Structure formats: C-alpha cells, structure tokens
Amino acid sequence: MPELPEVETVVKGLAQVMEGRVLTNVKANRPNLRFPLPEGFTTKLSGKRVIRLSRRAKYGLIELEDESALLFHLGMSGRMRILPKDNPIFEKHDHIVFTTDDGTIIAFNDARRFGFMDIIAKGEAHPMLAKLGPEPLSNTFNGPELAARLKGRRSPIKSAILDQAVVAGVGNIYASEALYEAGISPKRSAHTVEGARAERLAGAIRAVLTRAIAAGGSSLKDYVRVDGELGYFQHQFRVYDNEGEACGNDGCGEPILRIVQSGRSTFFCGRCQR
DNA sequence: ACCACTACCTGAAGGC
DNA sequence: TGCCTTCAGGTAGTGG
Numbered sequence: 001m002p003e004l005p006e007v008e009t010v011v012k013g014l015a016q017v018m019e020g021r022v023l024t025n026v027k028a029n030r031p032n033l034r035f036p037l038p039e040g041f042t043t044k045l046s047g048k049r050v051i052r053l054s055r056r057a058k059y060g061l062i063e064l065e066d067e068s069a070l071l072f073h074l075g076m077s078g079r080m081r082i083l084p085k086d087n088p089i090f091e092k093h094d095h096i097v098f099t100t101d102d103g104t105i106i107a108f109n110d111a112r113r114f115g116f117m118d119i120i121a122k123g124e125a126h127p128m129l130a131k132l133g134p135e136p137l138s139n140t141f142n143g144p145e146l147a148a149r150l151k152g153r154r155s156p157i158k159s160a161i162l163d164q165a166v167v168a169g170v171g172n173i174y175a176s177e178a179l180y181e182a183g184i185s186p187k188r189s190a191h192t193v194e195g196a197r198a199e200r201l202a203g204a205i206r207a208v209l210t211r212a213i214a215a216g217g218s219s220l221k222d223y224v225r226v227d228g229e230l231g232y233f234q235h236q237f238r239v240y241d242n243e244g245e246a247c248g249n250d251g252c253g254e255p256i257l258r259i260v261q262s263g264r265s266t267f268f269c270g271r272c273q274r
Numbered sequence: 275a276c277c278a279c280t281a282c283c284t285g286a287a288g289g290c
Numbered sequence: 291t292g293c294c295t296t297c298a299g300g301t302a303g304t305g306g
Contacts, residue, residue: 003299034282034301058300076300077284093284112283114300128301155277164301172299240299262278265297280304289295 002074004058004136004169005212010080011060013230014106015053017082018062021100022049029095034075034116044119045070045098057132057168067122071129075114081107082228132168136205141167143199150190150198157193158186159262161205170205173240174212176267178205180239185273186259186266239267247272 002010026045028037038044049065062070072078083089083105090097096108096117108115120126133149134141149166150157160166161175170178179186182204184197193201212235224230238248243258247269254271 006299073300075283076298110283111285112298112300114282116301153276159277162300174299263280264299276306278304278306281302282300285298287295287297290293 003171009216010230011055013224018050025099027097069120072117077112078110078115146202147194147198153190157190160190178208
C-alpha cells in the first residue's frame, strides 16, 4: 500500500509523538520481518532520544541522539499505530512495539511482513538508500533529469518509473496516475520520453504526489487519525482501480482500461494517453 | 546494463 | 458454510 505520500504522512504523524522523546522500551515480538532484525536491535534503541523523523523515497528514518538511526520500510501492508495510553489494544501482527517516556505506545503492524527495519550506525550509509534515484519533490527533479535516467531504456515507461533508481518513491498507483495526468501511454518505450514529454511527466509525478500528501495532511488531523492510524486516507484516483469507468477528461468518457505490465496492473485511457 | 520473472507472506474477495 | 483460486499499493535476487 504505502508509496511516497503514505510514508510521508506516516513520518509526519510519528514525528508528533516521537520527536524529542526517549524510547524507554522497544519490543520485538518476532526475530524477523522480511529480513532478520539486526543483532541487538532492541537494546540499541532502548533508552535513546529521538531527534527527528525523516523520509527518503519510501523509507522512514528515526534519527537518534547518538547519530544512529532506525530505518524502516512499510512494504505492502505495514502500518504504524499509535495506541491509546489508557487502554492500548494490541492486534495480530503488531511485530514491533515502541514505548516513549511519556507513555505513548506505537506499534508496527505488518501482516505480510514485506516491510523491514534496520539500524544505521553513526556515520554510515545504508546500502538500500545508496541506489535510489532523485526525490521527485526536490527541486533538482525535472524533465532533463528524468530523461537522462530513461535514456537507452526499452522497457515500457510505466515499468521504468517503478524503478526506484529512476525516480525514488513512485509506486504502482501513482505510476498510473502520473502517466494519465501527463497524457503518456504506459506502453510507450521509456527512452522516447524526453524533451517536453519528460518535462510533462516529471511535473505530473510531482503534482500527483503533492496532491496525495496534501490529502493526507488535510483529511487527518495533523497526520494522526483519531483511531491512531497513520498515513491511510481516502484517495481520489483518476484511473487506478477504475477499470471500465468513464475517463474524466473533458469530452472523453472512454472506459478506463486495465493491462498487466511486468506482472502488475496498469490503468489508463487509451484515447487520452499516447 | 537492462529487463522480465520469481519469491517472500497473509488476508480479502470471488467463484462454485 | 467451506474450499479453492486470484489478487494486493514492494523489492531483492536470479537468469536470460
């Protein structure tokens, strides 16, 4: 589920309850998520003060006072839940539980366990962050930057923008949404997206992600829902999961199509996207 | 280097 | 009611 906007919303929500607080207790209810938890996971975190929360691509970072950091990825089904202090109710798949010095309990819940966590030591770079492409919301991300990374690629553009080395943080939903907004067919060969077309796609990626983050921030009270769920809000998708619905572009109305590319669903308008 | 495919794991939804 | 199949928003690893 979580793509860049969801992770951003989760990070903002976690910041509200974690920043400046000490992790008085960290509990792992199992030894592994997608990967084994690192040696000494809970003891390396316990007693440390959280300095700030940040995000890179779809990764969240909990930065600690000793300049180490907890890196987390939500995978497909990962959620962060802030439990009510007076009556914390745990659920199935609450794998990692954090307690802060003001008694707040945060549970990482992940049914499918495609998510993972790791600890980055002071001064080290994490290998999973090393290969990432540009942040789509940074001011260095633009048409020429995108075109340069698509150069020589013969795969469909939809598959190419799912590659985190091309642009970091776009997932299956926003790939379809951005291509629709840019009027580019998901089947178009990636290397033909250059010049004005690449500029349009870079702008569409930025716009779609920005809108999704805004929807998270405005429909959640400061990113934390009353039930404690972070980052999951009502999306308004224009094509994703809308197979057969009428295209909403002025004067179109063609049914939205669904195809499979690299084993993943793609939704698009066969008339508006070329 | 690139690209398609598989594996990882659980749960929800649909067909019968 | 239950059994079976298919699908799900991610990414590392493999082999062509």
